[in-house]
Amino acid sequence: MASHDHYPIAKQHMLVDARESIRSARVIIDELHDERVFDLIGEYVRMGRTTKVLAPVKVPDVNTNALGMAYAQAVANVFGFDVASDVFQITSEKRDRRVDAMSRLGLPPLFDGEIEAGADYILVDDVFTTGGTLACLRGYVHRHGGNVIVCSTLAAGTRVTREATRYDRRQMGVALAPTSVRVRELRNNLADEYHALDSVFCEGLKYGLQQLTEQEARFVSSQARTIRATRESVSEWFAGRIRAARSSGIQKNG
Template identity: 30%
Template sequence: MNVPWQGNNGGFGIADHPAYWPAKKKRDVRAAIALCDELVTEENLEYLYDLGYGTDPIVAVPAVTIHETQNALARTYGQWLATKMNWSLDSKIYQTKTINRDFNTDGWFRIVNEPAYYGKVEPGRPYIIADDVCAMGGTLASLRGYIETNGGKVLGMTVLASGSGKNVQISLVGDTFARLTTAWNGELIGAYPQEIGHELESVTEPEGQFLLRCPSYDGFRAGIDGARNGGD
């Protein structure tokens, strides 16, 4: 399934924006709104509008509850988008507060520490997922999986910024999966579910490309062990 994904940052580092850290770390909603106003393009708003046209989607955000985090950016973007589109903002699905992934961009750490979610999904309803940034797509993919496993339908995903500043392919493409199945003489396809807990088919395209850059099974084991034993 190829879920459309939209990024908005236009190729510059969002962390360099003066409003980013107040929004991300200080729960400054005005700063978060300023980022949304500046970064989200009309082109992407039109694309999302077309995705949701005639379906009345719910905007879902992969974030913990407000009292558990200082981060106002993701949830403010969700509210901002819902207001712009006259859509509903989800208030029933939340990310379980476990290990903080927000400021750790290490690929092994993010693969090992996938987010989990809880709360009620409205069966049969369409959803648009909104987040602040995309590193390897695991947070978005995990929320998509949670919503669809519980009867919802994800129409698309959107974030304020990605590392490349461009739209990102989230779902694993066939050629990447084929290369993963033969990596290290076929060792990866058996080792991955044993070590991570789910099948290789469920990784994102960025995660798949990251794994393919690992030269050997020993390197995979070292990366996984280091992520588990290296702290949060």
């Protein structure tokens, strides 16, 4: 998707020309999206219930990415649902421009807006990287009384797709929550520091190790193995990196 001719306009130019960005996003969806995904989404739809489609977009005056919004509208059009247009991501722009896992982990996205209690929500986004944005949005919806029934993205990062469930040579599903294998690996690599690191995450990020995504758990597990090999404290290492990431984010916000 990133090599598509329309990608730069759809991804970065919303503030320059919103209509052109949305048109480019629609072209990408029409040309690259696999229609079978709609069938898979439909398997989770519950008849007779209010259902909305929600993308983690930023407020209009800072949003530069039309892809998530356009995909939300495409899914809504297929099923006859409404797009939830009053929930926004309020995290600073700086997090989005970082690709390293620790920076993204240390600056989880925040959301604001109204969730309809009891309604079902289909969450969509443009790219699945670590899954952190979707996981945080899912938590926000659930905390405010909504029900997330399925998540879908237009594409996934290279690391994710290498391990995806394959269907006719195309990746049709990836794990958002940690697999049982990953949970065991994480516990083994953390050993006696598991509870200490869980406390670090709860204090610094407001959620524990059990709320990590599969890709985040993979990163933490790999780092833990490397850190323990140097006889450093895993919990202290992560505590320092989380403080640094959050301090950087706060500086960006002023």
